[in-house]
Amino acid sequence: MPLSRISTYLKLSSFILSFSSGVFSETSFPGMDIFTSSANISMGGAGYLKPSPLSSNINPSISGGKVFSASIVKYPAGIASQNIGISFLFKNNTFGKFLINNISYGIFEGYNENLISTGTYSASDTKITASYGKRILRLPIKLGVQSSFYLSNYGGYTFNIYSFSAGLSFRAKEQRFTMGMSIHNLSTSSSDLVVDLHPRLVISGSKKLKHLPLSVFLDLTSENSSDLTAFIGGEFDINKNFQFRIGSSNRKFNQNIKKDIFSSVIGASGFGFGYKKKDILINYSIYVFGTGALSQGMEINIAI
16 A cells, blocks of 8 residues: 555544544544534534524425525644535425535655655545425425535545435424434445445434423434444523534443543543624534534624
């Protein structure tokens, strides 16, 4: 293997090991399911029923109106993600969204087997996603589908993956409760690469409490019969301008390296806040790994 690839694989392996029990599902491609919405990061991965134009890790039947969003997320090892998305409302109770996610692993210096420089190269993943949903007649039920094209470029090696997701949700308006079910990562690849992606089933619930300014989100995800991950998060409306979010998951047990008490308790958790002024909402989030490493995200949402 040329030395130009070794540094890339070492960096990607470090990233995968950090995040495989962190903020994306366990696949062979770290950019496939990484969270790109600051609001979801701040709830530790919870929020499949929280509308976001930036995230493909939500139930496709969920819509939040006409919104333009952009975010940047910084991960350990100098890895960064840039994201842009827009959601629409159409006629006849239909809705949709379009988003582009890009994750950059950096620029590397390449060498051949004789330690002669071959120049620099970059490694990155790009994901393009479109979704469409509809309310069923006048029932409090929505259906949605989502398709994605994923392009992974590792210093001249490119891989293409097509994936599909579908979901439905039911809203009990008087009880302020929403329940949903979705399936993700139904995929195929046009490359010679054998893609190790497992369909992920998600059962979700959200509840806006009556006597507290708090919305609670609970998500159960599974890729096989022996793998069950539980996410729980909350969004507090402090006042009409400020929001505070916090959340965690049972992945804190996988991430716990017993470094210290603080890391063991806080690991695999997120928190953050939002500030809203008229039609603009700005979110900031931090995700804490069991190792003590941090991921930070900044996001802006504009109602259109």
